[in-house]
Amino acid sequence: LEGLKYANSHEWVKHEGSVATIGITAHAQEHLGEVVFVELPEENTSVSKEKNFGAVESVKATSEILSPISGEVIEVNKKLTESPGLINSSPYEDGWMIKVKPSSPAELESLMGPKEYTKFCEDEDAAH
């Protein structure tokens, strides 16, 4: 999607003012399969770039989710507790995972734009 930035571990970030919203991409949810459980951090905890902040469970597997940026978690999507499938049906909207106050906005510069991420996914799939 335009307006988002992407990590090579398949998370997206939407930066609006002082808040960055984070989730996993359509590519990721498609490869993971039906998400049945989501483990997310508590509010007021911190996340670090490229470090694990939670996990999703799908198809017998737990898969860790890495934060594309560093910052403080200011909101967690509580709807995912009852409806983890929102990650599959609406990965960029209702399936958002956490909202973060970025501590180093410059980290966003190193993330991929939409075209770059699309090519990245195509290359990754083609390699297997």
Added chain:
Amino acid sequence: MIVNGFKDLGLPLMNIVKLRGTPILQQLVLEERLLRSSFENWCIINDGTNVPTIVMGMSGKPCELVELEPVVKDGIPVIKRFTGGGTVIVDESTVFVSLICNRDDVPNVQPYPRSVMAWSGSLYSHVFNGISGFQLRENDYVFGDRKFGGNAQSITRNRWIHHTSFLWDYNENNMAYLKLPSRVPQYRLERDHTDFVCRMKDYIERSVFIEKTINAVGTQFLLKELSLDEIDDSRREHLESTRLLTMDELKESLANTSRIKSIAQAV
């Protein structure tokens, strides 16, 4: 055949650890540590565990998966493991095989559940070659339509684990500690545990299975056998989520379940 020494044919190294009767909690804690802190590949085989134990997946809720009253009464240990997947009851008749791999050492496998699962199915097809009816069906290993091996995985950025509990044999009384789960594979239809599973011992000798598994792994990796004492698992700066549920937690869960039932009956 286990080969020591230099890298042969460019195959990545795989450490093989053969255990027997090791407590399943100890095995799972070790596996989580190796997945999160090691940079090497590991194949852990535990030939039976010491006491009957219930093992739930990461998101498992005892009240939904376990018959709490007899479990509490009989003091059956209940573990929550770090991988996904369902609930099993394991004992000395369960054979465990766990594969922990660097994604770069298995480059034809994408670090996603279905890709890892397919790779494992291919590996075990070599083990069960000549045994009619073996297949990976949805996410289970089956002979025909009867499950004998349950799988679970955990995937990190650069590594993954795929581990399996194989029903060499099982005690039907133990199966009674488990509830019918809400999420079941389609091929299960509405069969209860005893109609859904089968015993691996009816198809292959135990020692032959272990030997053939090691040989199958050896077609993709250069094997090096290590004992438990030789494993350096001193790095502990990682999340450890595998744990034994306390008896208080199980009793509280049972009490809550009874309360909800009473309220439902009163309404």
